[in-house]
Every structure is written in C-alpha cells, then in structure tokens.
Amino acid sequence: MKTVLITAGGAGIGRAMGEAFAAQGYQVWVTDVDEDALAECPDGWHRHACDVTDEKALHTVISGMPGLDVLCANAGTAGPTARIEDITLEEWRSCVSVNLEGAFLAAKHATPKMKTAGQGAIIVTSSTAGLYGYPNRAPYSSAKWAVIGLMKTLAMELGPFGIRANAICPGAVEGARMETVLAREAEAKGMTRDAVYHGYARGTSMQRFVEVTDIANMAVFLGSDAARLVSGQVIAVDGHTENPDPKL
Incomplete structure (x- = not known):
C-alpha cells in the first residue's frame, strides 16, 4: 500500500488531499497544529499533532512511517494583511x-x-501569490515565491534518485482561510467583503473561486505514476488568474 504524508492535513486543502489519496487506496498520515481538526479526521488515518516548524517533532513523525511515497x-x-511599513x-x-x-x-x-525506496513525489503548496506581486501581503507572497525556488531545486537535486518535485499554486479557494483574507483585505482597502470577493472572482477567466477538491485532485495526479515524468513544474489551479489585486 502506498503512503502519503500531508502537513496541515486536518482541514481545508490538506483534509481534501487526504480524502482524495485515501480514495485511491493510500495509507494517509497527517500532521496539524489543530488537534480538534485532527480528531475529526477519519479513524483510519494516522494523525499527529505537530508544528511544521518544530524539526524534532516532524522528524519523529516521519521516522515512524513504514515508507513514504508522496509528501504534500x-x-x-496567511500572515498579516498590511502595508510593508506596518508589518513587524x-x-x-x-x-x-x-x-x-x-x-x-x-x-x-x-x-x-x-x-531508500528509489522513488517518491514531493508536492509543495505554493499560491498564485507565488506567481504575482500581491499588495499588502509581503511576507506571504515572498514565502510562496520562495517555496517554488525550493521545489525547483529539489527537482534537480533529487531527480537522479527517482524523486519528483512539483508545486501547486491555488488561487482563491473557498473556505475559512480565504474568508479571513477577505475580511482583512476589505478592512485594509476600505471595501466590503463582497466587493473583495467578487474582485477576486472577476480576476479569473473562469469567474469563480476554486474548491479544495480541485487542489486535491491535482495533488493525486502529481503523486501518481501518470505524472512519472512531471517534475520541476509550477501548476496553477486557479481558474486562470490575471488580476491578483481585486479592484472595483
């Protein structure tokens, strides 16, 4: 049985990834800082309360796995939504x-x-904020650009060992995290939540937000043998974003 590890797998995109991989027969391991969210995950999943910035805790989880085919x-x-001079x-x-x-x-x-296995797939979750400049989101955008650089380096470094690396760039995703972003941007720009929401939607050619299942389905593909020669790629699942800074 193949095994997948998903960080922040208790809710949102991570939870959807877990469900999608489980449906394909994977043994699912998830980490999350939200213990309540972990408790709501299916009983068959291996659930671990873990902060991804805690190297010792993360190492303990991974070293206890029998194998690892896919890492998500x-x-x-989201970080702060503020002008650069106001960010601490x-x-x-x-x-x-x-x-x-x-x-x-x-x-x-x-x-x-x-x-050791001679194969594997690493999938990092970036963002369309890693493809464009985003006003009032300097830390988040910078980090999401950086994970793409990390991914491309991993693809080159690990390819000879049969390990692939790719990045998924979600656009505006329906859910609790995006609602927080919408509220912060509305306050920062003096707009209503709905105006910001529709601005994001109008910034895509599909004129809509992304669902978590859209991201999860792409992760399953990138982790599968069907993508055996797909590596070093940045794949946006965003309905084709052209205007990342929503305006009226």
Whole structure:
C-alpha cells in the first residue's frame, strides 16, 4: 500500500488531499497544529499533532512511517494583511517560517525514505501569490515565491534518485482561510467583503473561486505514476488568474 504524508492535513486543502489519496487506496498520515481538526479526521488515518516548524517533532513523525511515497508539504499561514511599513519583523518571521521553513523541514526529513525506496513525489503548496506581486501581503507572497525556488531545486537535486518535485499554486479557494483574507483585505482597502470577493472572482477567466477538491485532485495526479515524468513544474489551479489585486 502506498503512503502519503500531508502537513496541515486536518482541514481545508490538506483534509481534501487526504480524502482524495485515501480514495485511491493510500495509507494517509497527517500532521496539524489543530488537534480538534485532527480528531475529526477519519479513524483510519494516522494523525499527529505537530508544528511544521518544530524539526524534532516532524522528524519523529516521519521516522515512524513504514515508507513514504508522496509528501504534500501543505502547511501554511496567511500572515498579516498590511502595508510593508506596518508589518513587524515578528509577523514577517512567523509567516515565512511556517510557509517556507515548514516545507523545507518536511522535504529534508522525507527525502531519506524516498531515496531508500528509489522513488517518491514531493508536492509543495505554493499560491498564485507565488506567481504575482500581491499588495499588502509581503511576507506571504515572498514565502510562496520562495517555496517554488525550493521545489525547483529539489527537482534537480533529487531527480537522479527517482524523486519528483512539483508545486501547486491555488488561487482563491473557498473556505475559512480565504474568508479571513477577505475580511482583512476589505478592512485594509476600505471595501466590503463582497466587493473583495467578487474582485477576486472577476480576476479569473473562469469567474469563480476554486474548491479544495480541485487542489486535491491535482495533488493525486502529481503523486501518481501518470505524472512519472512531471517534475520541476509550477501548476496553477486557479481558474486562470490575471488580476491578483481585486479592484472595483
């Protein structure tokens, strides 16, 4: 049985990834800082309360796995929504740590198991914020650009060992995290929540938000043998974003 590890797998995109991989017969391991969310995950999943910035805890989880075919380095945090001059160094470091260092640590400790097996797939969750500049989102956008650089380096470094690496860039995803972003952007820009929401939707050629299942389905594909020669790629699942800064 193939095995997948999903960081921040208790809810949202991570939970959808777990369900999608489980449907394909994978043994699912998830980590999350939200113990309540973990408790709501299916009983058959291996659930671990773990902060991805805690290297010792993450290493303990991964070293206890019987094998690892797919890593979904999915953990992230939205960070502050503010002008650059109003962002504190603590806010910057906190956002970059979760989004970038969390992906680095997961990949670092997953790699030895994959090298031993002679195969594996690493999937990092970036964002369309890693493809465009996003006003008022400096830490988040910077970190999401950086994880793409990390992914491309992993693809080159690990390819000779049969390990692939790719990045998924979700656009505006329906759910609790995006609602927080919408509220913050509305306050920062003096707009209503609905105006910001529709601005995001109008910024895509599909004129709609993404569902978590759209991201999960792409992760399953990238982890599968059908994508055996897909590596080093940045794949946006965003309805074709052209205007990442919603305006009326």
